[in-house]
Amino acid sequence: MSLAIGPGQRLEDSVSDGSSHPDSSLAGDLRRATGLNVAACYQCGKCSAGCPMAAEMPLKPHQMLRLAQLDLRDELLSDPSPWLCLTCETCTARCPNEVDPARLIDGLREIVFKSGSAVAPLRLRAFHKAFLRQIRRHGRVFEVGLIVDYKRRTGALFDDVLSAPAVFRRGKLALSPSNIEGRDEVRRIFEACGQAAARKEVHS
Amino acid sequence: MKLGYFPGCSLHSTAKEFDLSLKAVAGPLDVELEEIHDWSCCGSSSAHATDHLLSIALAARNLSLAEQQGLSQVMAPCAACFSRLATARHEMAHDEEQAELVRPMLARPFKNAVEVQNVVALLQGLAGRIKAKATPLTGLKVACYYGCLLVRPPEVAQFDDPEDPTSMEQVVAATGATAVRWSRRLDCCGAGFSLSRVGSVVRLGRAILEDAKASGAQAVVVACPMCHSNLDLRQSAMEARRASLGLPILFLTQLVGLALKLDPASLGLERHFVSAVGVMRALAAPAPQQLPATRG
Numbered sequence: 354m355s356l357a358i359g360p361g362q363r364l365e366d367s368v369s370d371g372s373s374h375p376d377s378s379l380a381g382d383l384r385r386a387t388g389l390n391v392a393a394c395y396q397c398g399k400c401s402a403g404c405p406m407a408a409e410m411p412l413k414p415h416q417m418l419r420l421a422q423l424d425l426r427d428e429l430l431s432d433p434s435p436w437l438c439l440t441c442e443t444c445t446a447r448c449p450n451e452v453d454p455a456r457l458i459d460g461l462r463e464i465v466f467k468s469g470s471a472v473a474p475l476r477l478r479a480f481h482k483a484f485l486r487q488i489r490r491h492g493r494v495f496e497v498g499l500i501v502d503y504k505r506r507t508g509a510l511f512d513d514v515l516s517a518p519a520v521f522r523r524g525k526l527a528l529s530p531s532n533i534e535g536r537d538e539v540r541r542i543f544e545a546c547g548q549a550a551a552r553k554e555v556h557s
Numbered sequence: 558m559k560l561g562y563f564p565g566c567s568l569h570s571t572a573k574e575f576d577l578s579l580k581a582v583a584g585p586l587d588v589e590l591e592e593i594h595d596w597s598c599c600g601s602s603s604a605h606a607t608d609h610l611l612s613i614a615l616a617a618r619n620l621s622l623a624e625q626q627g628l629s630q631v632m633a634p635c636a637a638c639f640s641r642l643a644t645a646r647h648e649m650a651h652d653e654e655q656a657e658l659v660r661p662m663l664a665r666p667f668k669n670a671v672e673v674q675n676v677v678a679l680l681q682g683l684a685g686r687i688k689a690k691a692t693p694l695t696g697l698k699v700a701c702y703y704g705c706l707l708v709r710p711p712e713v714a715q716f717d718d719p720e721d722p723t724s725m726e727q728v729v730a731a732t733g734a735t736a737v738r739w740s741r742r743l744d745c746c747g748a749g750f751s752l753s754r755v756g757s758v759v760r761l762g763r764a765i766l767e768d769a770k771a772s773g774a775q776a777v778v779v780a781c782p783m784c785h786s787n788l789d790l791r792q793s794a795m796e797a798r799r800a801s802l803g804l805p806i807l808f809l810t811q812l813v814g815l816a817l818k819l820d821p822a823s824l825g826l827e828r829h830f831v832s833a834v835g836v837m838r839a840l841a842a843p844a845p846q847q848l849p850a851t852r853g
Contacts, residue, residue, distance in 0.1 A: 386609070388652070405745040405761055437757075440602060441745035442709035446719045455710070459605055466607040480753040484603035488615065492597040494566040503752060520790070523828045525571045534595045535618075538664045542618065545662045546611040 379426045379464075385553065387460040393452050394418040400444030400454045410434040414444050414454045417461065435461040436473045467550055479506035489543050492533030496526050560679070561628035561671070562590040563619060565638035565782075566598050572635070572782030574825025578810035579634055579676065581823045585690060586683050586813075593623050593631065599641035602749040613655065614662045616645035621667040634676040634810075636781035637748070640706035640713065643673045647713050675707055677780050678716055680809060681724040684731040691816035693733020694840055699812065700774035701725035701736050702765065704784045705745050719743075728809060729778065732816035739772035741765045746787040755794070758787050763795040766802045776805045776836050778812055789830045805833040815840065 375381070380391050394415065401413035412420065412434040420429040429435075435458050444454040465472060466481070483502035487494040503509075520526055533539070568576040583590050596619050604612035620642060623631045633639040649656045649669045660667055680687065703722055711719040720743070726736040744765055747758030766788060769777050779785050789806040796802050806829065814824040815837070826833050 406757065409757060437754075439705075439745050439748050439750065439757075440605065441705040441748065443705070443743075443745070446709045446711055453710075459609060462606050463609060474754075476753040477750075480749075481603040481607050484601065485607070485611075488598045488600065488604075492595075493569070494598050494601075496566075496570050500752070519830070520571065523830075525573060525828065527570050531569065533597055535597065535664070538618065539597050539615070541664075542614045542662045543611065546608055546614060549610055549658055550608065 378424045379421050379429065380424065382464055383421060383457055383460045386463055387453075387456050389453055389457055389460070391418055391421045391452070391457055393450050394422065394454075395450060397449060399447050399449065403443045403447055405441060405443070406437045406439055410437050414438075414458070418452065418454060418457065421457070421461070430461065430465050430468075430470070431472045433472070433474050435465070436477045438462075467554075476507050476509070479503055482506065485543075487530075489540060490536075491530040492536050492539045493531055495530035497528070498530055558587060559589045559591060559628075560674075561623045561626065561631035562592045563596055563599075563623075563631050563633040563638060563642065564592065565596075565633060565635040566601075567635050567782035567786075571786050572808075574828045575634055575782055575785070575808045575810065578808055578814050578824040581819050582810050582813045582817060585817050585819075586686055588679070588683070590632070591626070591628065593619055593628070594626060596622060599633075599638040601637055601641065605641070605644075610655065610658060612641065613645050613648055614659045616641045617649060617659050617667065618663055620645060620649075620669065620671050620673075621663045621665050623671045624668060625665050628671060630672045630674055632674045632676060632679055634780070635783075636675065636704060636706040637783060639673060639675040643713050643715070646671070646673050675714075675716060675780065677707060677724050677728065677809060680728045680813060684727050687728065687731040687813055687816065688733075691732055691813075692818050694812070694816050695733050697734040697836065697840060698737050698773050698775050699729055699734050699807070700739050700742065700769035700772060700777045701729060702742050702746075702769070702777050702779050702784060702788070704743070704779070704781050705748070707780060708743070725778065725780065725809060729812065732812055734812065734816075737769075737772040737774045739768050739774070741768040746784045748783050748787070751783065751787050751791070755791070758791055759794045762788050762791055763799075763802075766792065766795060766804055770802055770804060774804065775839065776807050776833070778807050778809050780809045792831050803831065803835075805829060805831050805836050807833060807836075 383391050396415055398415045401407050401415045404414050407413045412432050438458045440455050442455050483499050487499050564576055600612040600615035633642050708714050708717050708719045708722050717724045729736040747761045750757050785806050811824045
């Protein structure tokens with residue numbers, strides 16, 4: 354994709370609406386994943402100014418959006434920054450052009466997660482996988498199972514994970530999972546979403 | 558008043574006292590809570606951070622169950638569950654393409670007819686009743702901490718002002734306690750990083766609690782189990798090599814329960830890491846001008 358924008362051409366026009374040629378740019382992938390147009394960001398930086406995690410991010414929110422606009426896919430998707438977003442929604446609430454940075458960052462994570470790439474920080478990726486596994490298995494999250502699975506995935510065996518014994522003493526952890534009756538129903542939702550993602554992959 | 562109740566996973570485990578105190582105040586406030594039968598996890602951050610469609614479908618399953626049960630409103634006390642259910646309701650109404658994908662995944666008809674409410678809105682609506690039944694918590698200064706998802710994003714939450722909300726302060730006023738003015742009441746506590754990135758949680762939580770402390774608060778009031786566990790459980794780590802914070806973190810329902818003179822054990826007040834005993838002792842001391850209680 355050319356970065357130059359010709360006279361009379363808006364940056365927006367460089368993002369296809371998907372009607373004729375499927376847009377293989379990162380902006381196109383984001384549009385398919387989120388329905389949003391990353392080109393609408395005019396780099397005011399308000400998102401980064403209010404972001405509680407900006408201090409820990411190599412790329413601040415407005416910089417992530419800029420790299421997406423410039424289609425610098427590898428630079429952006431190999432960076433841990435999208436994974437450091439807490440989805441506190443401050444950026445989205447304050448964005449003057451309704452770009453919805455929080456949703457776009459979710460879109461970036463979704464693209465990376467589905468590609469199976471290992472760039473997401475190990476602990477954050479392990480947490481998401483362990484959490485979803487609990488839902489798929491029991492219909493609800495069983496914290497002890499979550500902690501054990503998370504530790505297994507990260508090897509963080511001796512970490513003070515939620516100060517477990519003290520949490521336990523306060524009656525804050527259940528001893529066994531509560532399996533819902535509709536477990537199969539939940540499992541089918543996971544399967545249907547997996548199939549929908551696979552169909553999307555084929556069409557793009 | 559009958560209301561659908563979506564407890565969510567946290568209220569059955571790490572935030573058991575939120576569930577206990579909510580149920581304890583419901584009776585005296587004439588609220589009947591009907592739990593959604595066979596509810597499942599809302600999907601939380603892990604679903605929306607990795608598969609948006611999944612996050613909508615998991616939340617929509619619960620809305621469809623509520624609908625089947627004949628409920629017109631569902632209250633989700635956990636701010637994250639509230640946000641996920643409200644997002645599903647919003648997107649099922651506004652994104653037809655996605656809704657067409659989700660509907661066949663639900664095992665029952667779905668008209669998207671159930672409203673989603675949070676616990677602060679519920680208590681705000683009951684402020685008059687709380688005030689009438691309360692023994693005022695005179696002299697108690699608390700910091701109302703909203704965090705993120707009760708008010709953001711505004712078009713999903715559709716609740717209060719996203720930059721300058723007042724609903725929690727209104728509930729606190731009804732209990733007779735004083736809400737202090739402070740800056741960091743809408744900052745993020747670190748939410749879902751409580752297991753996976755503790756350093757960030759400690760950094761963010763410390764800034765929040767130091768501000769609450771400097772504003773003269775004796776306790777912080779919250780309405781989210783994740784905010785609670787981050788600020789309560791991780792408070793000792795925030796204090797390491799620094800001035801002590803010693804700020805009990807109370808659920809808003811617990812504060813209301815104290816004003817209604819309910820037994821502290823029935824509100825789960827002993828379950829916190831930072832003890833609330835000091836706060837309760839201050840309340841027990843005879844206030845200069847105690848108003849007569851309208852209810853024992």
